Amino acid sequence: MQALEARIASLETFIQTLASSDDQERQVMLDEVGSGSSTKPAAFDRQHEGERLSPARAGRLRKTRSGGSAHFYGGTSLYHSVSSPVVVDSTETASINMTETMIGQTLWNSYPIQFAPHDDVSQRLMAAFFNMCIYREFFLRDYDIGGGRHYSDLLLFAVCATGALATNEALLSEIFANQAQALLYPSLNHPDLTVLQALIILGQLGIGRGQASKGWLFCGMAFRLAHEMGLHLDPNNWQNTQEPDVEREVLRRVYWAAFVVDKQLSLFFGRPPALYPQVSDVRGTERIPYPPDWANLLDTYIAPGTSVTAFEDGPALVNLVIYRIELYRIVHSMITEIFENRRTNAGGTVVAATITRIHLSLTRWLAGLPSNLHWNQWTIGQLPQWVYHLHQLLQKPESSFDHDGIEICYESLGAMLRLIRSYGRFYSYKHLPLDFVQTLSTAAGTILMRRHLSNLPWGDAEISRSLDLITQAMEDIQDTWPCVKEILNSVLNARQTEAAVMPDVDPVMDFDFLAAQPPILSDVDGNEWPSFENMTTGSVLSGEVGFQLTS
Template sequence: SKARRKGKKDSGDDGSKKRRCISSACVPCRKRKSKCDGSTPSCSACAAVYNTECVYDPNSDHRRKGVYKKDIDNLKTRNSTLQTLIQAILNYPEDEVAGLVQQIRTCESLDVVAEAIIAKENGLDEEEDEPVSPFFDTPTSAPPTFESQLSGKMGELRLEDGSTRYIGGTSNLIYLGAGSDVEDLPGSLPNVEQYQQQENAVSSWTAVTSDTELIMHLINMYFCWHYTFFTTLSKSLFYRDFLLGKPPPDSRRKTEYCTPLLVNAMLALGCHFTSWPAARDVRDDSATAGDHFFREAKRLILEGDLHEIPKLTTVQALALMSVREAGCGREAKGWVYSGMSFRMACDLGLNLDSGGMYHNTNSALDETAEDARRITFWGCFLFDKCWSNYLGRLPQLPTSIIAVPKFEVFPDEDAGTWAAYTDSGYSQAHAQPSRTRAVARQISALCEISSDLMNFFYNPIDIDKAKGKQSELKKLSEIHQRLETWRRELPKEFEPKEGGLPSMLVMHMFFQLLYIHLFRPFLKYNQATSPLPAHVSPRKLCTQAAAMISKLLRLYKRSHGLRQICNVAVYIAHSACTIHLLNLPEKNARRDIIHGVKHLEEIAESWLCARRTLGILSVLAKKWSVDLPEEAATVL
């Protein structure tokens, strides 16, 4: 009836754009009786909600064959599509004709529209995938939109205030209509204003200094030595906005990938790789390196309430601030910054695959924006695993919440030249392809292994519980196999060598660290009680890994010096030195502990945490009554 058709149309427009009619749902959607949008090769429900394989098999949809398939077949054979459309326009209620005409004008196939009209005349709305029931015959019994929304909402991404945010299915906020999103999309402003460069563009991002040479020096330091390991943003997108300068207050131009907060966080980190006096808050005190830029970053957060406004660049900046605080020996503060970064990342839905999850399809991101989200999340994933290992805590970003794919490796970008940058400028001695993203993907694979390792062997809930030896052995064997597979499948260009990429050498240190963490829990067993085979010695394996870390540090020193190295290397070196202390006075242990403390002393010029590490090693040596070699004792 007219009332029934009108009721369905009105309800379909409530709160969302009407789904297009489809002739048959996919097999998984039919089995679970969920709505199917008919997208190929995979519908949105299978791809974004259920993560299942999507298969279309119209011939198996027996419910429809006896209802309207015969009419559709007759329609095609009589070639009466146009007649069907004209009759519908003549007979439709006045208030529905405009919608039908619009559908005809915008559709991809008139046959599909005609099929939908015939199905509607037969009393079967193709959007409904339920069997025909006598309970649905009256207008008051039509399937209500309210119930279908309550049961169907599994979560969505929506654009609010320029940021994409994730709202889950149990949240009542999912029914709150979003505002005008299109205006907030990147690229919605006039091109002339959007790409107009400001005066003093480089210095416009910070209030600490107007010295353009200093700013570029520190930015180069950051991208050369820190970004290559902790890859958490799109370098090309950052530079695109950075070089245009901070938009004036009266400008409509928005910078999506560069903000004063992010720049000051980068500058604070860059200060740790240079000896320029201007990089220090107190010019003759290296312990104050970067403090002035970090203080400016904190001011921007507090004065602008930036911690309350989810934004991609804020996620990145907070992560960088967290690792910088760790390098300065302020773990409690760094832990808080990392937590803020990770929570904001999840609020933005960075951990999810955004395909098909947008409240407004006009808000869907392009490939560039999607890539920026992915590389930011996997950067956070690395920061989280470094914090997890460093503090011995469980990961805050578990693999169970991750649905977003890894970021892509762009050949043009990774083929760009990496060259060592120091206070003397660029050196071409070990210039080579940067391979930044390729290395970052390898590191992310190690992080996934680290996550499982920490959750099983270092879970505080299980510390007082006696795990079965077979259970421990099974998990150890599984993780050991994954580590060996990672090493075996590593491309030849990523093998450690003289003059290798700094990020690659630190990556191998991290790999060896995971070996120490894997076998260290088994040091408590003696040969009689160990669940391991007799020929497997946890102590020997830990010793070999620690020795390899020391070897990699020597390789790094010969290739690049230790003045410029990521602060995560301090923690890795500390873990190796602890094993060296255990093995003293053995010859190789003596050599490695001497090298280890001297390396830490050299790194301490850049990172305060290295100075504290030397103090901790001294305390351990006394506590364990270890007879230190004289060369090491002098440093400690």
């Protein structure tokens, strides 16, 4: 009876809302009900939210061993029947630590560890690494004293494996990646923050080296650990926590690093994301003060004689992280609300309204960029590397098969080519992260699409010049990110074959850019939309770089 009464109240509220809406809003509401995506109006949800939902953030964080990371258990967990957080006595703690030491020593003896943590080679490669998923100041502090919450040999070896890519030492990268993986599996018995960070690094490294399945699994493990450790809840919500402000900020950065990588891989593979904003309330990051001993650590391990303000937490870099996070929040909406396969039956009106909303979000995002992150098509002077990279993330042209959509796609391609060309004048492509592979693939696909639709010869000056730029960049990064080799070979084969007979491509690396006309999804109204694997995510209209999603 209560359920029936609630249903009647819901329908009454829906009818009242429908009667007071204009034609456009009324159509959207009817389409949503018809598609089954909504059975109750938002007003009813807000009215009865307190009656239906369990208390916000129901759950608790518990520490299962001394000095270990927190573990989060939600409202349905059987651990709620256990009283306060578990306290492990000193005997049990000593036993756990002794077991872990024995496992670590066994692995150290079983695998040929060629470079110890404080070896000169390890320190040199560590200095070449930079990623905001690690708060380098605390990492170096704990590295200097030989242990601590923010350092582990596992994380160091993962850092060195990536640092070796920046120094063009592929063999060393392989060696350090193997050393890290030798320590990874026993670390999963009692994972901490450094295990999560190492998984993110090793996952991206594996994907870039062509080990797509292993890399995908490593990153997936990191995303699961983020929930297991409670990182999806802002540390300010944790009860009885004694964490200092800096430690809380580090936890926020690790969560947002995982969130960004999750969206990048979702785009890379065309797969659903793992971390959803709806289940997280983590605040945005902010600048962290330098620790008192930072000048000495910087001089010892990174760059002797360099100013302490020259690295990591400068205002420009923190702004980069903040706006990058906001961009990927919008990308998450784009993935889940437009390109997710389960939404292909949504009415055309609903999808068009969603696209308009996301377009406005991207426009606001672009308009709000601070001056130290600006770039436009007429910028001539040198900018910091991360500014170019941020705007490359914004440029993802794909095909919309109407006249306006294609023209917007071509304009976006032009901006992307200018970005790539500008970056190459001042920096090496080898230092760009894994997402640059998708940038190049998307650009190549758009060039080939333009040639096909316009029936241009391979010798056309613009087509030839654009492909030369893209293939040269692919050749430059193929030792850093070997996964680009298949894409490069496909482009070269297509260019060399006038008949345009497409070679077989590994489906993991197939971005559909070689197809004469990428697959199209049709909704129930007969409207056509690009499939998730062929996302239409970018354009440039004029002036600053921006997005426009088109039907």
